[in-house]
Amino acid sequence: MAQDDQHTDAPAAEPRKPVFDGPPLSLEEELAAARAEPEPGPTIETVNESLADGVNRCPKCGSTDVQLRASSGMLVCLFCRHQWQEERVEEELGLGVGIDELEGTVVASGAGEIDEGADDIVTLTCGGCGAEVVVDTAHAMNARCHWCRHTLNVNKRTPNGAVPDAVLPFKLTRDEAVEKIREFAGKRRLFAHPRFRKEFVPENVLGVYLPYLVVDARAEASYSGVGEVQTRRWTEKSGDNTVTYYAADVYRVDRSVSFTVDDLTMEGAADRAQFDSSTTNNIVNTILPFDTKNAVRWNASYLVGFTSEKRDLDVGDLSPKLEDQLLSIGRSQVHGSLDRFDRGVRWEGEQVDVGGSRWVSMYLPVWIYSYYQENTKMLHYIAVNARTGETMGSVPVSQWRLIAAALTVGTFLEGIAGAILVGTA
Amino acid sequence: MSALLDLQVTVLASGDGAPLWILAAGPAGALGTYWAIYRYYRNNDKSHAYERDTLIDAKPVQGHEEKVDHISRTRDSDIDGDNSAKYRERVRRLR
Numbered sequence: 266m267a268q269d270d271q272h273t274d275a276p277a278a279e280p281r282k283p284v285f286d287g288p289p290l291s292l293e294e295e296l297a298a299a300r301a302e303p304e305p306g307p308t309i310e311t312v313n314e315s316l317a318d319g320v321n322r323c324p325k326c327g328s329t330d331v332q333l334r335a336s337s338g339m340l341v342c343l344f345c346r347h348q349w350q351e352e353r354v355e356e357e358l359g360l361g362v363g364i365d366e367l368e369g370t371v372v373a374s375g376a377g378e379i380d381e382g383a384d385d386i387v388t389l390t391c392g393g394c395g396a397e398v399v400v401d402t403a404h405a406m407n408a409r410c411h412w413c414r415h416t417l418n419v420n421k422r423t424p425n426g427a428v429p430d431a432v433l434p435f436k437l438t439r440d441e442a443v444e445k446i447r448e449f450a451g452k453r454r455l456f457a458h459p460r461f462r463k464e465f466v467p468e469n470v471l472g473v474y475l476p477y478l479v480v481d482a483r484a485e486a487s488y489s490g491v492g493e494v495q496t497r498r499w500t501e502k503s504g505d506n507t508v509t510y511y512a513a514d515v516y517r518v519d520r521s522v523s524f525t526v527d528d529l530t531m532e533g534a535a536d537r538a539q540f541d542s543s544t545t546n547n548i549v550n551t552i553l554p555f556d557t558k559n560a561v562r563w564n565a566s567y568l569v570g571f572t573s574e575k576r577d578l579d580v581g582d583l584s585p586k587l588e589d590q591l592l593s594i595g596r597s598q599v600h601g602s603l604d605r606f607d608r609g610v611r612w613e614g615e616q617v618d619v620g621g622s623r624w625v626s627m628y629l630p631v632w633i634y635s636y637y638q639e640n641t642k643m644l645h646y647i648a649v650n651a652r653t654g655e656t657m658g659s660v661p662v663s664q665w666r667l668i669a670a671a672l673t674v675g676t677f678l679e680g681i682a683g684a685i686l687v688g689t690a
Numbered sequence: 691m692s693a694l695l696d697l698q699v700t701v702l703a704s705g706d707g708a709p710l711w712i713l714a715a716g717p718a719g720a721l722g723t724y725w726a727i728y729r730y731y732r733n734n735d736k737s738h739a740y741e742r743d744t745l746i747d748a749k750p751v752q753g754h755e756e757k758v759d760h761i762s763r764t765r766d767s768d769i770d771g772d773n774s775a776k777y778r779e780r781v782r783r784l785r
Contacts, residue, residue: 365747453731487784492755493769513761520753527745530738542734553738589780590740596777597741602751609772616784660731671724679716686712 309358309373309625311430313351313562316420320392321566323347329393329415332569335435335651338559340566351561354431360625361558364481364525367621370580374422375430375563376478376626378579383425385575389417402427404572406565418565426476426533427575429626431560432567435472437651442632443467445656446647456670458638458661461645467634472651474568474628475549476533476576478583479557480526482622486595487521489614492606513608520599528557529590531583533576533626538586545646551657552650555629559652573628580624591617636661741777 320329328344339348355361358373385403390396393415400408406419406427422428437445446467454462497512530553532538532546540547561567592615603610630651637644638661647658729735773779 456727511764514757515759516755517758518755520751522748522751524746524748529744547737550738551736554743593777594741598748599751603774609769610774611769611771612773612781614782614784659733662731667724667727671720674723675716675720678719682712682715
């Protein structure tokens with residue numbers, strides 16, 4: 266009996282030990298070990314201890330009227346004009362180094378599992394006057410005390426996923442974003458839906474911090490398939506026509522590549538993580554990448570004047586997507602080694618081993634202009650990356666104009682084709 | 691629109707035999723115009739090119755190949771189902 270206990274304990278205590286390290290396990294024990302929850306991996310603590318929940322004062326004059334100055338990327342006190350900034354997480358948390366030595370899943374504290382039942386509403390006690398102020402963390406991380414006008418910030422970790430590890434401050438100003446959006450839509454006026462043209466007001470753009478998980482990973486990807494090399498090409502007469510024939514050698518091809526990726530960025534909100542034809546989610550995805558190396562430690566003052574969206578996807582939810590993206594990256598890496606297969610390669614099997622990954626949650630800045638098209642019930646966006654200025658959008662089209670243009674071109678080409686036929690007959 | 695011009699050039703260049711399929715140029719051009727303009731406005735085919743725009747540090751590619759067959763006569767100019775450049779098209783997972 267004592268021996269049985271020992272067997273049962275062995276896989277739970279040391280799940281990584283090879284099974285040959287003792288008497289073989291029974292089927293039930295092996296199944297139990299396989300179903301067991303993985304051991305929690307190491308974490309990176311990212312809470313900004315220098316900040317208090319609620320009132321954060323300017324280090325120089327004590328005012329709480331603090332916000333981001335986009336042109337310099339620094340926090341500015343609106344009372345005494347003092348400017349300062351938080352440290353970059355890249356150096357502070359050592360995120361840029363050691364990717365090739367990553368083991369297991371390392372999760373920063375702000376990217377931890379979200380408590381589904383956690384409330385979005387956080388109540389802060391104003392440090393200025395003692396009033397209770399409510400912040401809806403689903404959309405904002407600051408609120409003004411309605412009695413004494415202090416700005417209150419949510420700086421402590423919340424279990425609902427609204428406080429990330431790091432934030433990348435806005436760099437592009439609102440005016441610059443409006444200009445980008447106007448230019449983007451201006452190039453797409455001719456076939457735009459008439460109602461969109463009438464209702465287009467780029468000044469309605471909103472600055473939003475969107476939640477992302479930024480991943481460093483070490484992986485090895487392997488692929489197997491079939492490739493063909495052309496050995497001969499010739500033509501044969503068949504009646505009035507000539508037919509080209511080919512001869513080829515067929516090869517079984519295997520490739521594998523080890524690589525590390527630095528700052529792979531994935532959507533942290535389920536609403537925007539699905540890309541299909543019924544949404545325009547791909548638009549916001551297209552303006553990636555951000556210069557995530559410049560992200561700084563969390564300080565809710567960076568969010569004053571902007572809205573935010575809380576994260577609702579965990580590391581576990583995104584792991585399959587990470588594997589998928591790593592497989593795609595591996596494919597692009599091995600592509601250069603296939604030059605000799607001039608008739609192409611058909612991959613038939615693939616696998617990826619993720620040796621280690623490190624997950625950090627970040628708020629990334631986006632200027633968004635949205636337009637709801639009533640007749641198709643589709644929400645269109647024009648989004649501007651508030652760091653790089655990359656702009657992408659979806660403009661609703663006028664189907665009638667588009668069909669008219671297509672028919673005109675079609676008729677013109679058909680006319681040319683007809684003339685050629687008649688001319689050579 | 692450049693695809694359209696290419697198509698037009700192709701149509702004009704293949705005039706020596708003037709086969710009947712040249713009459714497909716009209717419908718093909720109309721569809722191509724619709725598709726090109728729609729895509730330019732709606733951008734529904736775009737996404738983040740993480741394969742290219744992420745910092746990737748790869749070790750040299752390993753692998754081998756073994757000749758298993760010979761095709762002595764075919765009219766196909768390339769292999770069936772070439773997916774070597776379709777990085778995001780998933781195939782069977784080996785494990």
